[in-house]
Amino acid sequence: MRAGQICAFPTETVYGLGADATNADAVLRVYEAKGRPRFNPLIVHCTDLAMARKLVVFSPLAEKLAAEFWPGPMTLVLPLRAESGIADIVTAGLSTLAVRIPAHPMARELIADAGTPLAAPSANPSGRLSPTRAAEVISGFEGKIPVLDGGPCHAGLESTILTVAEDKVVQLRAGALAREDVAAALGTDVAMAGKGSVIAAPGMLLSHYAPKAGIRLNAEVPRAGEAYLAFGATPETDGPMRNLSPTGDLREAARNLFTCLHELDALGLKEIAVAPIPDQGLGEAINDRLSRAAAPRDPEVVA
Ligand code: TXA
Numbered sequence: 402m403r404a405g406q407i408c409a410f411p412t413e414t415v416y417g418l419g420a421d422a423t424n425a426d427a428v429l430r431v432y433e434a435k436g437r438p439r440f441n442p443l444i445v446h447c448t449d450l451a452m453a454r455k456l457v458v459f460s461p462l463a464e465k466l467a468a469e470f471w472p473g474p475m476t477l478v479l480p481l482r483a484e485s486g487i488a489d490i491v492t493a494g495l496s497t498l499a500v501r502i503p504a505h506p507m508a509r510e511l512i513a514d515a516g517t518p519l520a521a522p523s524a525n526p527s528g529r530l531s532p533t534r535a536a537e538v539i540s541g542f543e544g545k546i547p548v549l550d551g552g553p554c555h556a557g558l559e560s561t562i563l564t565v566a567e568d569k570v571v572q573l574r575a576g577a578l579a580r581e582d583v584a585a586a587l588g589t590d591v592a593m594a595g596k597g598s599v600i601a602a603p604g605m606l607l608s609h610y611a612p613k614a615g616i617r618l619n620a621e622v623p624r625a626g627e628a629y630l631a632f633g634a635t636p637e638t639d640g641p642m643r644n645l646s647p648t649g650d651l652r653e654a655a656r657n658l659f660t661c662l663h664e665l666d667a668l669g670l671k672e673i674a675v676a677p678i679p680d681q682g683l684g685e686a687i688n689d690r691l692s693r694a695a696a697p698r699d700p701e702v703v704a
């Protein structure tokens with residue numbers, strides 16, 4: 402990492418593809434490896450608050466969120482400091498920076514040893530399913546990217562992205578930290594971007610997290626020729642099936658989501674039918690990923 406190379410590493414959410422965030426050439430290698438559009442900025446990973454404070458300005462409300470949820474699956478979009486040293490390509494020219502302090506010990510050790518904040522998007526080719534196991538990173542990049550293997554990711558969904566506007570918290574991306582939990586900790590509502598809000602994360606493309614197969618949502622039962630992704634009770638079927646959580650536990654479902662999709666997709670069927678998932682708690686983020694996986698694909702982004 403110190404020499405400007407890139408490497409995939411585990412976090413508690415998904416595997417990230419990391420580069421020294423102060424080295425533009427290194428960060429460019431990440432965009433190139435992923436085939437990621439340059440207008441889509443990256444999250445910068447820090448070991449601790451002292452490192453994060455050198456990069457962005459924390460308002461009192463941002464301080465409160467950091468104290469409550471870091472280290473953990475929360476990303477904060479905050480005003481970038483002029484003297485941060487972060488390469489421009491990381492923010493795609495924005496005046497804000499997305500920062501996160503991951504909880505995974507291997508991620509923390511890597512950042513500390515590198516001695517620099519690491520810019521890291523999820524370690525998948527752009528538009529594809531996110532990886533929650535080292536083997537998924539290896540197959541996604543056909544073995545061309547080195548991977549630190551930390552076992553399966555605990556949360557299995559990307560971090561929740563929040564921004565702080567004056568005295569309000571806005572959720573830019575649903576993720577592994579449920580919006581209800583943020584609201585409960587703050588004692589206020591957390592608005593969702595896009596629903597009556599002008600703030601948005603530039604990378605929230607409609608088609609994303611896409612398997613090769615098509616996705617049919619809210620399917621109570623599979624049709625002939627479809628693979629099935631169940632949640633809770635398992636319907637009768639002769640076809641291939643995975644169950645996100647036989648007991649209907651949303652946390653377990655989040656952890657299994659991408660791996661189940663990777664496994665069903667590897668069978669090469671045309672369509673994966675997915676059971677209805679309740680929209681509360683982590684269900685909000687699961688349904689966000691599924692609806693993007695089901696969206697018509699932009700050939701430029703998904704190729
Ligand atoms: O859990 C995660 O967040 C994983 C792990 C590796 O940390 N990372 C991840 O990165 O999901 P990525 O690149 O797949 O998603 C980053 C998201 C994109 O939607 C991007 O547009 C948004 O963060 N983002 C980054 N900087 C931003 C900024 N300054 N303002 C608004 N959105 C930003």
Ligand code: MG
Pocket residue numbers: 522523531
């Ligand atoms: Mg991603």
